Amino acid sequence: MLNKNRLFITKTLLSSLIRRRSRILVALLGTAIGATVLFGMVTLCYDIPRQMGKAFRSYGANIIFMPAGSHATIDLNLVNAATDLIPSTQRIGVTPFRYLAVRSNVVPYTLVGTDFQQITKTSPYWLIEGQFPSQDNEIMIGIDVANYAHLSIGDIMPIAGKSRQNDNFDQIFKIVGIVKTGKTEDSFIFVNFTKLESLLQEQNQAEVIELSISAPKEELQNYIAKVKLNFPSIEPHLIKWVTQSETQVLGKLSSLLYLVTSVVLILTMICVATTMMTVVIERRKEIGLKKALGAENRRIAKEFLAESLFLGFIGGLIGSLFGLLFAQVISREVFGSSIVFEFYLIPFTILISMLVTVVACLMPVKQAVEVEPALVLRGE
Amino acid sequence: MFGKMLLRVLTRQKKKSLLIVLTVALGVSLATSMLNVMFDVGDKVNQELKAYGANLNIVPKGASFVSDMYQIDDNNQATPSQFIQEDELVKIKMIFWAYNIVDFAPYLSVTANIDDKPVKIVGTWFDKHLIIPTGDEIDTGMLAMKSWWQIDGSKMVDDNLHGAMMGETLAKKLNLKIGDEFTIVAPKTQQIITLTVNNIFHSGGIEDSEIYVSLPIAQKLADKVGLVERIEVSALTTPENELARRAAQDPNSLSRNEWDVWYCTAYISSIAYQLEEVMPSVRVKAIMQVAESEGAILQKTQLLMILLTILSLVCSALAISNLVTANVIERSAEIGLLKALGASNSAVAMLIICEILIIGFIGGVIGYFIGVGFAQIIGYTVFGSTIEPKILIIPLVGLMVLFITLLGSVPALRMMIFLKPIDVLHGR
Known part of the structure; x- marks a missing residue:
């Protein structure tokens, strides 16, 4: 009897752990994707006009x-x-x-x-x-x-x-x-x-x-x-024939890259935010329970803030690495030369991904803490 | 029963479903806009590269290069010995790749005297309206090809037989301004023509010490009515490859099949070959500086866009499937209840998949239109023209959504199968 009970406890604990782990993984994957795109695209945006300029030198003197x-x-x-x-x-x-x-x-x-x-x-x-x-x-x-x-x-x-x-x-x-x-x-x-x-x-x-x-x-x-x-x-x-046309075409190519980058960035960031929101929304019950047990709104918000900061940091770090890798691959494939990247982009990426996760987390949390705990716990 | 349950799931979880629809829509719009831009970027950049002007030069077949080089020898008079008939020019627009010919302009140069000093006068078409025997009408001429020229004054037209475009250096030397008159003496006939300076231009090349006039004036001065000396052609081309290089060496070395492929592709060498076919008395030379560089830049841009597109596809796929996974995992309680009530694994799987697919479909349709919109914004801001939405992209994106959403629900389905109703219903 005792044995069976213990088995049950470990089982529920384990399953909860596994479930929790998969949620953290989902959130982490989301932020990492965002950070990868952010870092990779910004690095490319910074370096590609320069590399393209080199390619334009094939027009000669x-x-x-x-x-x-x-x-x-x-x-x-x-x-x-x-x-x-x-x-x-x-x-x-x-x-x-x-x-x-x-x-x-x-x-x-x-x-x-x-x-x-x-x-x-x-x-x-x-x-x-x-x-x-x-x-x-x-x-x-x-x-x-x-x-x-x-x-x-x-x-x-x-x-x-x-x-x-x-x-x-x-x-x-x-x-x-x-x-x-x-x-x-x-x-x-x-x-x-x-x-x-x-x-x-x-x-x-x-x-x-x-x-x-x-x-x-x-x-x-x-x-x-x-x-x-x-x-x-x-x-x-x-040689005006070469420089004038180069300025014109290179300008167009750069603005194409900037636009594509901003579209990709905006969409990815929103994607990351929605993923984070879904992850948080499902924890409304947990928030309700905490409130019912007497936790203050600020305390709950702080908890989520700390969690999202942590997720944003880890995701940003992983994303920076993958972003660098991906920018390097593109640069090698297209221009056959290594990418030049700025070190300050790494803290910048981490900061932005932390910001996005915090905003995406706190929005649903704020909504959840304002609701009566009884309502949340009941289901709807 | 199934339909009822499905409907209930979708309507009850409005907020969560909405978030998934939003994410799918964003991912799909990203994929759609990138794919649209990617498929069109080659044409667009090719068009932009026309800023570099002509990539083909048509000269008379027998033109002796010696006289071209030593034109100064003969009493300061450029006297090329061979000419092309002006009537033949319309044939340029009648080749197989006529639509790829963006612009062309003939040139006839003659050295005439202004104040007893020799000056090179070049006759050309500025922006001539042509009616092609095939029924098409086009505007073609030098102005469109020399985009880097800085031209002051009102636009020169071909009917203006009293106006001239004067190079900056020459205008300074002769001390002439826009609106001033000057007289030219034809070398052979000693005819005197009075012209007005219509424009002063800066090209940054030798043209700065030349005068550009309407073609009939130069023909009169040179006493060569109906003849031109050379033609510059600007054509949209496909980047060269191994086949094109071999064909450029000797078109006869190709096999029948290769020859067909080469002839029906807009390589610069095949366009040159087709021009020589319709105009038997000319030689068409590809200007390598423009042709080769165009190819290099075009390939780089296309490759870059392809890689960026793949990246955004992967990203949106990951984001969507990630969210789908998250959504299914959190519903374990509901699934547990269904199973406890006796639903079979396959029935539950069916429910989940149907729900995800419906959400994915709605998101996909919304996303497709947003994506086309984004592509248009990019097209207008960067290139100033629309980006043609390709039909091919719709099934491509559809397949992508189907694949991604199914893939995203795989871990959830696996979990569902091993889920014990009792564990879940018990809570944590």
Whole structure:
């Protein structure tokens, strides 16, 4: 008899515990979901416009340097000093260009000397068949040149011209690549910058320098003003075609992200609140019983406050971790780079989720404590 | 009996049921709006990327690049040797992908003298009204393609044969303002034309030292009536893939099937190919800077939206099923009573599932409309146009609600089966 009684007590205790546990789990899951969304979306909102800006750099250079006044070229040392004004994290690429009129089998062409490694950064859209020249006797030709002269990869091409000192040169080059851009590059011949320098017998000079900088328009304009002031022999130009359109499209994309974020946030927060409310509403009986036993309204409210604060804290903490994970996954998948996140967002997330749980808990509690305990205990 | 009980459960627990309906509605509206935006974001962003202007350049087939490059040699006169017939331009709107051609504009440039100084004059269509032989009517021209130009003065129209748009640099050099008159001397015919400055523009490129006039004026100056030098086309395209790249190299290397797929997809290479088909004497060049970057940005945006949509789907699913679980668990007393009165497990399960499904359905319908509303708000604020609600989303969301609510009630049903009526009725 005794044994049976004890068994019954443990059983009811256990079942109550289990039931209670599942309720806490439900509430915790709700707050954690809210916090995950909050943390993840805010982090993404903060970081994605920056990352998108980087993606927009695939449109190529947004600033060019040209020689000021009557000079034909700019000293590259000056260019290096000028580009050092930009933080290295924003500097995507700096490509020098040097042009020379040459002839090949009496046909006139333009030979362009450039840094191919920088080309891949400032002009990632160049469509290249074959590869970039790596040796000094290798060249890359534009698709129009290839079609006009019926040349293909592996062919050789004699090129003749004059250096700055008026010495004639006539050398044979091997074609290793054909470039296609749909613009003027299609009719040029490209060679290593250093090779062109040795043909020209002139060092460290360039006619045009293309810069790709990951920064908003205002910063670029500031930078241009700074260069104009400090380097009178450089004439910097903003490529309006690129910057203007980038500002416009990037603005739209950012506002899309902000709107989506706010919609998601509002809806999730309400979802969390309703879940919390349901969990609390079902405890009306408990509140009624406590009141019947003589508990003050304030005391009951305090109890629930403490409970919801605890839930909000734990949920916010778990949510921050998952939110970071999820923001990281999205950033890696979409942009292939790690997300930059602010540490202060963690306490911020925890605070907000505590606020939401407290508000969601206290609203039904307030209603419940105002009702006569007898009514609550009776059922309706 | 069953119906009565169901009705009673729904009406008696108004407040709780209302909360569940609200949560389901919110979750569904989140899913609906995100799905709607996701399906439409590609088109919308593609449209936005048209701000970068033309992505195709049409030039005459035989155009020798040498003369193009060395145009200064010939007594400062740009004299391209090949031209495109102006009449052929309407054919651009008659290809398979005609609807994807957003805008196009022809150009004819001629070097004429102002005060004995050579100046490049470019004739073009500004915003021309065209009637296509297929019956369509369109407005097309340069102004829509050069969104980054900053233009002062009233809008230039094509019928204005006495007006001109002058580049900022040139206007400064010649000391001209809007409304001022200037005379141009045609190089070959020595004809004199007087024009008024209608606009002064800033483009940030070489165009700033050029003058843009209506096409007939440039044709008269160049003595090339009915001819244009090149055409810029702005087309909506699908991002390139492996197939498109192979086709761009050589369309003949594709198998029959691949060729069909390629031809019927709006790749930039297939649009270029179709333009060459209708205009046999031209060569169509894709401007890689625009085409390639467009693809990259479009793919990134779409991927981002897809991932965000998946996230919000998962979140709303979790939230809904969480709430459903909470709701069923708390009703153990009621379930215990039903069981004590002799209801079988399956009958009770039936009751719970039916109730949840009805609530889910009501919430889902409300949520769907709220979601479509949210999608429209996003569409209007961000892109200034409506987001077409896709029919496909309705069954998708319906399935989601069904699945989630059922999944949410699984733990509760399991608990219900193992529930002993005596334990529950006893209280705690």
